[in-house]
Amino acid sequence: MTDTKAIVFDLYGTLYDVHSVVQQCDAAYPGRGIEISALWRQKQLEYTWLRSLMGQYIPFEQATHDALAYTCRQLRLDLDAATSATLCDAYLKLSPYPEVPAALQQLKAMGLPLAILSNGSAFSIDSVVRHSGLQDYFSHLLSVDRVKVFKPDPRVYTTACQVLELAAHEILFISSNAWDAAGASHFGFQVCWVNRQHNTFDELGVKPSAVIGSLDELPALVGAVG
Secondary structure (H helix, E strand, O other), X not given: OXXXXXXXXXXXXXXXXXXXXXXXXXXHOOOOHHHHHHHHHHHHHHHHHHHHHHOXXXXXXXXXXXXXXXXXXXXXXXXXXXXXXXXHHHHHHOEEOOOHHHHHHHHHHOOOOEEEEEOOOHHHHHHHHHHHOOHHHOOEEXXXXXOOOOOOOHHHHHHHHHXXXXXXXXXXXXXXXHHHHHHHHHHOOEEEEEOOOOOOOOOOOOOOOEEEOOHHHHHHHHHHHO
């Protein structure tokens, strides 16, 4: 990791808590918030992968909407247009994990450019980041909109190299999603997996360069190898 010239973050589940929508889900369907959020996120991811395999790119907002519609049908919950709009809007206002602002501040002070590379649309990424007030920490907000395919397709990771004008091995990629960390590792990035839930890394032929339990550990890690 000594060649690091930029740090690129995944957004959903890494910087921002996708399950911060539980409160809104509970408000719409009392007592069902956690169940809805878990299945919603699972199907959202599956739909991005399936759309990529089918060669049918859709904006992330559409995948999120479709996943919510499936979730409510599967859980036998009525979903009207107003509720759908309210819950999907909550995905545009996700909360960052508590340690994120301080970690970004420390990393920014080290002088390395910080960027986001996300399956979100340009609109979604900008909305989430601006709503949290963290936009000034990032030099680039990179969306799969550029290549019209979702991670872990290598074309997505190539975007970061092209925009940052760096070789893959010069980029440290941060993700809490093991499938994303594996895809980035296969591509050639240095990868740090944020394993908040003490999960087992997927068997996909690669391992991350480093593993941390929270992003507040990242500044020390970068400083130690910089």
